Amino acid sequence: MAQxxxxxxxxxxxxxxxxxxxxxxxxxxxxxxxGDGYKTLREGQVVEYESQQGPKG
Structure with missing residues (x-):
């Protein structure tokens, strides 16, 4: 998983x-x-993610 x-x-x-x-x-x-609740991210927040190609790239 990327960070x-x-x-x-x-x-x-x-x-x-x-x-x-x-x-x-x-x-x-x-x-x-x-995650539960409202789905948002804060500027500067460190996150882990999995990337994937979408229809636009």
């Missing part, structure tokens, strides 16, 4: 970006956030 830091996340639009430890920007959508 990175939340670059920004827009609660009203439901998406944002994570900067991977290798420096790449990784798109994140609220529907992929695991």
């Amino acid at each position: 990175g830091t939340v670059k920004w996340f827009n609660d009203s639009k439901g998406f944002g970006f994570i900067v991977s430890d290798s420096g790449e920007d990784v798109f994140v959508h609220f529907s992929t956030i695991q």
